Structure formats: structure tokens, C-alpha cells
Amino acid sequence: MEVIKNLTVSNKLGIHARAAARIVELVKKHRSTLILAKDGKEADGSNILSILTLACPKGTEIKARAAGEDCEELIVKLFELFDSKFGEVS
Amino acid sequence: MTNTQLPEKKLLTGIPASPGIIIGKAHLVDRSRVKILYQYLINEDQINREVERFKKALCITESQLLQIKNRMPERMKDHSFILDSHIMIIHDSMLKDATVEKIRKEKINSEWALKKSFEEIKLLFDEVDDYYIRSRLTDVENVTERILRNLSGNNDTSLSQINGRVIIVAHDLSPADTTELNITRVMGFITDAGGRTSHTAIMAQALEIPAVVGLEQATKQIREGDLLIVDGNSGQVIFSPDEDDIIAYQEKQLRHEQYKSFIARTSHLPAVTLDGQRVYVMANIEFLEEVAAAKDYGADGIGLYRTEFLYLRSKGIPSEDDLFEDYREVAEIIAPMPVTIRTFDLGGDKFMAGLKTAREMNPALGLRAIRFCLKETKIFKSQLRAILRASTLGNVRLMFPMISGVQEVLDAKAILHEVMAEMEKEGIPFDHQIKTGIMIEVPSAVAMAEALAEQVDFFSVGTNDLIQYSLAIDRANELVAGMYQPFHPAILRMIRQVVSAAKGAGIEVSLCGEMAGDPLCTAALLALGINQLSMNARVIPLIKKIARTISSEDARDDLEKVMTLKTATEVRKHLLRTMSELLPELGEEGILDLSGGAR
Numbered sequence: 001m002e003v004i005k006n007l008t009v010s011n012k013l014g015i016h017a018r019a020a021a022r023i024v025e026l027v028k029k030h031r032s033t034l035i036l037a038k039d040g041k042e043a044d045g046s047n048i049l050s051i052l053t054l055a056c057p058k059g060t061e062i063k064a065r066a067a068g069e070d071c072e073e074l075i076v077k078l079f080e081l082f083d084s085k086f087g088e089v090s
Numbered sequence: 091m092t093n094t095q096l097p098e099k100k101l102l103t104g105i106p107a108s109p110g111i112i113i114g115k116a117h118l119v120d121r122s123r124v125k126i127l128y129q130y131l132i133n134e135d136q137i138n139r140e141v142e143r144f145k146k147a148l149c150i151t152e153s154q155l156l157q158i159k160n161r162m163p164e165r166m167k168d169h170s171f172i173l174d175s176h177i178m179i180i181h182d183s184m185l186k187d188a189t190v191e192k193i194r195k196e197k198i199n200s201e202w203a204l205k206k207s208f209e210e211i212k213l214l215f216d217e218v219d220d221y222y223i224r225s226r227l228t229d230v231e232n233v234t235e236r237i238l239r240n241l242s243g244n245n246d247t248s249l250s251q252i253n254g255r256v257i258i259v260a261h262d263l264s265p266a267d268t269t270e271l272n273i274t275r276v277m278g279f280i281t282d283a284g285g286r287t288s289h290t291a292i293m294a295q296a297l298e299i300p301a302v303v304g305l306e307q308a309t310k311q312i313r314e315g316d317l318l319i320v321d322g323n324s325g326q327v328i329f330s331p332d333e334d335d336i337i338a339y340q341e342k343q344l345r346h347e348q349y350k351s352f353i354a355r356t357s358h359l360p361a362v363t364l365d366g367q368r369v370y371v372m373a374n375i376e377f378l379e380e381v382a383a384a385k386d387y388g389a390d391g392i393g394l395y396r397t398e399f400l401y402l403r404s405k406g407i408p409s410e411d412d413l414f415e416d417y418r419e420v421a422e423i424i425a426p427m428p429v430t431i432r433t434f435d436l437g438g439d440k441f442m443a444g445l446k447t448a449r450e451m452n453p454a455l456g457l458r459a460i461r462f463c464l465k466e467t468k469i470f471k472s473q474l475r476a477i478l479r480a481s482t483l484g485n486v487r488l489m490f491p492m493i494s495g496v497q498e499v500l501d502a503k504a505i506l507h508e509v510m511a512e513m514e515k516e517g518i519p520f521d522h523q524i525k526t527g528i529m530i531e532v533p534s535a536v537a538m539a540e541a542l543a544e545q546v547d548f549f550s551v552g553t554n555d556l557i558q559y560s561l562a563i564d565r566a567n568e569l570v571a572g573m574y575q576p577f578h579p580a581i582l583r584m585i586r587q588v589v590s591a592a593k594g595a596g597i598e599v600s601l602c603g604e605m606a607g608d609p610l611c612t613a614a615l616l617a618l619g620i621n622q623l624s625m626n627a628r629v630i631p632l633i634k635k636i637a638r639t640i641s642s643e644d645a646r647d648d649l650e651k652v653m654t655l656k657t658a659t660e661v662r663k664h665l666l667r668t669m670s671e672l673l674p675e676l677g678e679e680g681i682l683d684l685s686g687g688a689r
Contacts, residue, residue, distance in 0.1 A: 048178040049211055055220050
């Protein structure tokens with residue numbers, strides 16, 4: 001099974017160390033895999049350096065692709081994480 | 091020739107990472123790079139053992155970091171994510187899997203393989219445009235170093251074991267190292283490496299211990315037990331100081347403490363003179379990140395946002411969207427207070443990444459600022475669009491630097507109107523009434539002030555360049571640097587002329603050079619008719635305090651006397667006397683030093 005969703009980075013700092021760490025945490029809690037894609041470049045969602053070097057400042061459009069048995073839940077949680085601006089207080 | 095050799099007093103200057111002043115003994119911590127041995131592995135058996143050895147080192151590294159995280163004091167819990175991300179880096183496939191693969195395929199030892207994996211990761215980071223993300227490579231480096239230390243079995247120099255009140259001197263400290271510091275024992279730290287935005291600096295601020303980084307030579311020059319003075323405000327480190335230094339810094343230390351509590355009490359109150367005249371005390375900033383601090387210090391707005399940084403930090407010219415995001419943030423955070431965005435002052439001595447500029451003999455007089463913009467209109471237009479887009483989201487004002495005459499204003503305004511017309515057509519909203527002003531920093535602009543005032547909504551006097559150009563002094567040239575005199579009577583007369591032109595045309599006038607933040611100048615500037623001052627955020631509370639003790643009438647009387655003086659020395663002496671009478675508790679040194687070297 002596979003789900004694809006488009007997400008926009010809306011937090012002030014973009015996907016920096018803290019946000020990337022939270023994505024990895026989330027993926028580790030699931031059995032599905034996650035690929036984040038931007039401008040044809042892909043990053044492994046379980047891999048903090050890969051996410052960081054994808055370089056996603058505020059406003060970046062990202063395609064998230066989850067595959068596996070709990071992929072729907074993973075995408076929902078991921079959306080919530082983006083939506084909550086990674087818990088960033090501004 | 092040499093018989094008795096007293097340790098010679100020396101001074102090092104680095105980057106101030108966390109404020110405060112400390113005097114104490116140096117403790118050198120060997121956190122220098124682990125020496126790597128390169129070895130080939132001969133057989134399958136050796137390879138398997140090497141992979142095991144590597145994995146064991148990872149386990150040890152992880153448990154060390156977990157332990158450090160668990161022992162973190164409560165008030166630092168906010169920053170524990172830094173350690174979480176370090177733990178994730180240990181398990182990152184680019185580091186872990188890639189290294190194991192290299193051990194197996196290339197038949198090399200763990201240290202060598204790990205080093206190679208690090209170099210690959212480094213290449214990836216080097217390609218990233220964003221400065222902050224690029225600088226996160228330091229975190230990968232910290233983790234790699236820790237693993238290497240554990241591979242070598244040399245992990246006994248734990249920082250938590252330190253006894254006695256000391257100042258840590260290290261080549262570099264990772265954020266994890268910083269957390270391990272026992273702050274009841276460690277007074278502060280200084281390092282050879284590091285920058286202002288490193289996680290290590292953030293940690294030091296959270297711990298509220300003074301720190302100076304980027305000293306380059308500290309571990310080479312300072313010996314165990316040397317007496318050190320560390321000034322986390324100015325970035326200066328004195329080793330083997332003499333008695334006078336110690337006394338001077340003990341006083342500074344005391345004043346820093348007093349200043350801190352004074353800021354907490356008064357910074358947010360408006361500055362109003364004794365006779366009820368409001369003085370707007372604003373901040374000069376260079377980065378978006380400084381806005382919050384400016385607000386903390388009680389700024390009445392951002393009087394000067396220098397916009398060069400975004401052009402210097404990225405590899406190419408930043409996009410309009412990048413600029414817009416940055417300006418929008420500043421505007422939104424400071425609103426409803428104003429932010430004056432000055433278009434970029436580049437060219438000349440400043441190197442602009444991605445754009446070739448000719449080498450110039452005399453960059454201060456060269457192709458820079460508005461001159462450069464009027465030539466490179468594409469870059470200029472993109473910045474104007476970004477500023478205009480941000481103008482609807484806060485109280486945004488636009489300012490052109492280095493204007494030398496009316497023609498430049500007309501040309502810059504023509505381009506601005508072109509951009510506005512384009513945006514109008516595209517249906518992009520912007521503030522049609524955006525206040526547009528110019529810097530007065532070239533002597534010819536002073537002479538033409540009346541004509542210029544008809545063209546713009548405000549003036550901002552940039553005294554640093556105005557002094558340099560008027561007195562023909564290159565501050566970087568030490569042969570003449572001493573002749574750079576802010577109190578030169580000519581400068582005061584020029585300011586008066588600018589103010590009178592502005593008042594005549596009914597436009598606003600502010601002042602944003604170093605003079606604005608000089609406690610000696612406040613009264614004279616108010617008397618000259620300037621009630622908007624923009625300065626380094628750290629001196630705002632002090633200038634507000636001074637403004638509250640001034641009566642406009644007295645200041646005007648005093649200015650009359652000042653204007654009769656013929657030399658800079660006389661002017662300075664006079665102002666010093668006036669200030670000491672106004673605020674006797676500050677005293678001569680106090681006035682100049684209370685702000686902890688913030689100028």
C-alpha cells in the first residue's frame with residue numbers, strides 16, 4: 001500500500017535540525033517507509049542527514065510518499081506535524 | 091639578556107558567544123582531533139571483528155549521549171533536541187551503513203571508513219545553499235569525533251570530572267560537551283573553533299555562562315593554570331593579565347551585573363525628556379534573528395535593517411521569495427513599530443558571492459550601494475519587489491544608501507515606480523504610500539540637503555561614513571584612524587544643516603551611525619533636533635535612561651556653547667562634563683563603559 005501527499009513547509013525555520021529530528025522520530029514509530037521529494041531530489045524519511053540536506057526552507061513544497069501497512073496513519077501524523085509547524089513557538 | 095621572565099600579558103580576540111565577564115584559571119581540555127590510523131584488513135575474520143568494533147563504538151557513543159541528555163539540568167530541556175539529533179546521526183544510514191559497507195567492501199579499518207563517510211556527507215552539505223543548514227555539518231563532525239574517540243578507547247577526559255572553579259580552554263566543544271560541563275565548577279569557556287550561530291553558542295547562552303569562540307590560537311598560546319580574563323560581551327580574552335587589568339575587569343564585571351538588572355527594570359518604558367519630548371530609540375540590525383533581542387532591549391522599532399547578509403551568506407544571489415520571507419518576518423515581529431529596510435550596500439570592498447566585481451583600488455569610493463544598484467538594476471528590482479511585498483504586512487519603510495545628489499534619487503525612484511507599476515499589473519498588493527527615504531552619508535548630500543528633502547519622506551544621517559568621507563579618514567588605516575573624530579565641529583554643523591533642511595521641508599530625520607548610541611552625544615543630538623536615534627540594541631536601555639534625564643531647553647543652551655568650540659577635543663571634553671553633571675553616578679568611565687563595550 002502506498003499514499004502520496006503534498007505538504008508545504010510553513011514553519012519559520014524550515015526543516016532544520018529539530019524538525020528533521022521529529023520527522024525521523026515519527027517514521028521510527030511506524031512500520032512504513034517514508035520518502036520526501038523536492039524538485040526531483042529524494043530523501044529517506046528515517047534518515048536525518050538525508051532530510052537536512054534536502055534543504056527545505058519555509059515555503060518549500062514537498063511530496064511525501066509513504067509505503068507499508070500503516071502508511072495512511074503515518075501520512076496523517078506527518079501532516080499534523082507539518083501543520084503544527086513542528087511545535088515551533090514563534 | 092633574559093634573566094627573569096615574567097609571563098607576558100597577551101590579548102586574543104574572538105567571537106562573543108555568550109555575554110558576561112569572568113576572571114579565573116585556565117583548564118585545558120584536549121578535544122583536539124583524534125589521530126587516525128589507516129589500516130587495510132587482510133581476511134574475512136578481521137573484517138567481521140572490525141565491523142563489531144565499529145558497532146560497539148556506536149553503542150558506547152549512544153549511551154554516552156543518552157546519559158548526558160538525562161543529566162541535563164531542567165532549564166536546558168528545551169535544547170535536548172540537539173542531543174536527540176546527534177543520536178539520530180549515529181544511526182543515520184549515511185554514517186552507519188555507509189561506514190560498515192566501506193569496511194567490508196574496501197577492507198579498511200573503522201576509523202578510515204568513518205572518515206570517508208564523513209567526507210561524503212560533507213560534500214552533500216557543501217551543496218546546500220542555506221547557511222544554517224550548511225553549518226549543521228558541525229553536528230555531524232561532533233558526532234564523528236566522539237565515535238573516533240571511542241574507537242581509540244580514549245574517552246577518559248570526561249568534562250564532568252573537572253574539579254575547582256576553572257575556565258575551560260578547548261579547541262572545540264560539541265553541544266554535548268557543553269552540556270557535560272559542570273556549571274557549578276566551570277565559570278565559562280573559550281574555544282579555537284566555532285561561530286556565532288553554532289549550537290555550542292546557544293548552549294552557553296542557555297547555561298548563562300560567558301563564552302568566547304573562534305579564537306583560533308587559544309589552545310596553542312594558553313597554558314594550564316594561566317590566569318584569564320574572558321569578556322563574553324566583546325569577545326576579548328586576556329591571559330596573564332596585570333593587576334590593573336584585573337581591577338578594571340572586576341569593575342566591568344560589577345557594572346555588567348548592574349546593567350543587566352537595570353535593563354530588566356527600565357528597558358520597556360518609553361524615553362521621554364524631562365519636558366515631555368518623546369525620543370524614539372531604535373535598533374540597527376543585520377539579521378532577522380536580532381529582532382527579538384532588539385525588542386527585549388526595548389527598541390521603538392528597527393531604524394536600520396542592513397540587508398547585505400542574505401546576499402553574502404548564500405552562494406548565489408538570493409531569490410525574491412527568500413528576501414520577501416526574511417523582510418516579512420522582520421516586519422511582522424516588530425509591527426506595529428516601524429522597520430526601515432535599507433537596500434543593499436554591496437560592491438566595493440564587500441565581496442558578493444556569485445557575482446564578479448572588478449577589483450578596486452579604493453573600494454570606499456568605488457562602485458557600491460546605490461551606484462551599484464543603478465547599474466545592476468535586475469538585482470535591485472528584485473530586492474525592491476521583496477520589500478514592497480512585505481510592506482502590507484507591517485510598518486515598512488524603504489531607504490536608499492550612499493546618495494550623493496538629486497539625480498541618484500530620481501533614478502532610484504524611477505526604478506521604484508517601474509517596479510510598482512509591474513506589481514500593480516500583476517495584481518500583487520503593496521503599500522502605495524510606502525515611506526521612502528535616503529541615507530545622508532556623503533558630504534555632497536549634506537550640501538544638497540534642501541533639494542533632496544523635496545524628493546523623499548525622510549532622511550537618516552549615517553554618521554560613520556559621513557565622518558569618514560568628510561574628514562577624509564580611512565578608519566582601517568591605523569596611521570590616521572586616530573583622526574577619526576565623531577566630535578569634530580564640522581560634523582555637528584553638517585548634522586545641523588541636514589536637520590534644518592528636513593524641518594524646512596517637513597520631513598522626518600533620524601540618525602543611525604555609532605554616534606546615535608554614544609552616551610556623550612545624546613543631549614547634543616536632541617538639541618540639534620533629532621528625536622529618532624537608531625543604534626546597537628544593547629545600548630538602547632542606556633540611551634533611554636540618558637534621554638529621561640535631559641531637559642530640551644538646557645540641552646539647547648548647552649549646544650549653543652558647544653557650537654562655539656573649535657576642536658574635537660574641546661567638544662568631547664565639554665560633552666563629557668555635561669554628561670557627568672547630568673548623571674553623576676556614572677562618572678567618566680561609567681558613561682563610556684556601562685554598556686559593557688556594546689559600541
